[in-house]
Amino acid sequence: MNIDSIISDLIFIKPEIAIAATLVLIVLVDLISPKSKTALPYISLLGIAIAGVFVVQQFGTAEFAFKTSLSSGMFAADDFGSFFKIIVLLASVFVIFFSISSSEIKSVNDHLGEYYTLMFGMILGMFFMVSASDLVLIFISIELLSLSSYVLAGFVKNTVRSSEASLKYVIYGGVSSGIMLFGISLIYGLTGTTNLYEINSIIQIQSFPHITFLIATLFITVGLGFKISAAPFHFWTPDVYEGAPLPITAYLSVASKAAGFAVLIRFIKITFINSIDHHGNWELLNIIDWRSIIVLLSILSMTLGNFTALWQDNLKRMLAYSSIAQAGYMLLGIAVLSDQGLTATMIYFIVYLFMNLGAFFVVMLIANEIGSEDIEDYKGLGKTMPFLGVTLAFFLLSLAGIPPTAGFIGKVVLFIALVDANMIAVAVIALLNTVVSLYYYVRVLKNLYLVQVDEEKPVIKLSFANGFVIILLAAPILIFGVYFTPIVNFAKNSINILGF
């Protein structure tokens, strides 16, 4: 690898360069005019738009950047990565809208420069994560994401809640990245390389001490499982989601999870693949029984998430457990180990992006008004905040998977993939879990509409901009719920992971 090839490979990381440049620009603008913070969100949106254009342009390329050998490199510019970059960018746009109207973020207005800088640190980390095809790059980008999100989780530093969330996050995160790094070091020792493609070609021909390889891989799975908040690595999720400022909670639950899933899928598919048959089923090397591991993680996440959510009184915390359960559903698609299952997971992700962000946004707007996220305080809000009440109900029903919302389509596609792969028992468990989840989602609706409140409260008005953002989030759920061909095609066209 010489300097010319490095420079010529820079065109493959144009989106990342745009994000990094925006990060620097935000720091500079904040330095030059420390008093005025109003321009920062718009600069951020501009940077995201430019990066978005580059990502869209990159669809269709399948090239390695920063080659370490003839047939593999550190960074894979492919459609699969671009798909998750789009998800991350969409989530970022919405989270910036959330931040503009969040009262928690307004309380730390002096530090908005750092806020957006760190947010771009997260985006940069996630961009490299979803395209990384080398364990070194995977580790560093995960750390870039984590370090920024530790600070953002504790951003409202004068409240105990936020600091406590941040401390818990940094401890759990530090331990899981330590475990993951130890796993990476063992894999490096066994194979002599950190590149996923080279590891794959080595484990195809050589045999290893089976147990060491298994333990090393499980260690890496711990680190990735932490990022996607799958049980049993989920212990940080409810605490951090509850304590962090709401825009950051929403961001962690969608973007950071998407990036974690992308790394997990790429890691499994590239490292352990033997061949893909013409139906798109992945024949994995029989070193590690990935299907059992993922099914186990997924059933644990669904069951634990749904059943613990039943007795939560704080809506943010309930949504945290619900997002653990959602991670369980999405893992099911990977457990199928076929292109069909992967497509189902990706479709679910598009839907999850809108419905989860929407639910968090409405919860944030309500908390801005009534200063509480307690489900008991939601009594009668259906009357005082009619629009927010209806949309919250809509987002929650979509999370539960009720037709005609897009959440229903997401679940149906997943279950079809499971049934096609003859995993009927798992599909039944997932279905039963959906029924359980309905109970706690509907409990919120009951408080919104059915509980009688004695005192008459005035109707609280919603600003036009916030209403518009809610409609931007709700419209796709309704549209994709009845006309889902575009997202299915989009997901189908972007499952190409470089090399396979």
Place this chain on the structure above:
Amino acid sequence: MQIPIEYYLILSAALFMTGIVGVLIRRNAIIVFMSIELMLNSANLTLITFSSYLGNSIGQIFVFFVMAVAAAEAAIGLAIIIALFRNKLTVNLDEINIFKW
């Protein structure tokens, strides 16, 4: 006489276990952070061992990245501990318990 590779690996595994046990049983947030650093350093030791054993340089380059990451993580961790200490006047993890189930 050369030290066999097993000795290094056993040492790093022991360091790693010390780190894990430290995280699990110590209640002082700063000591928990020291334990996390220990885990990262045990991985560093493994990387360097294998790098020298296999005669390829990826491991040693990786260690530099890990050291930078570990330094950043320590800085952020300590800053967060200070932020929490200002609010709560404690670094004992048993007393940091607003969130439960």
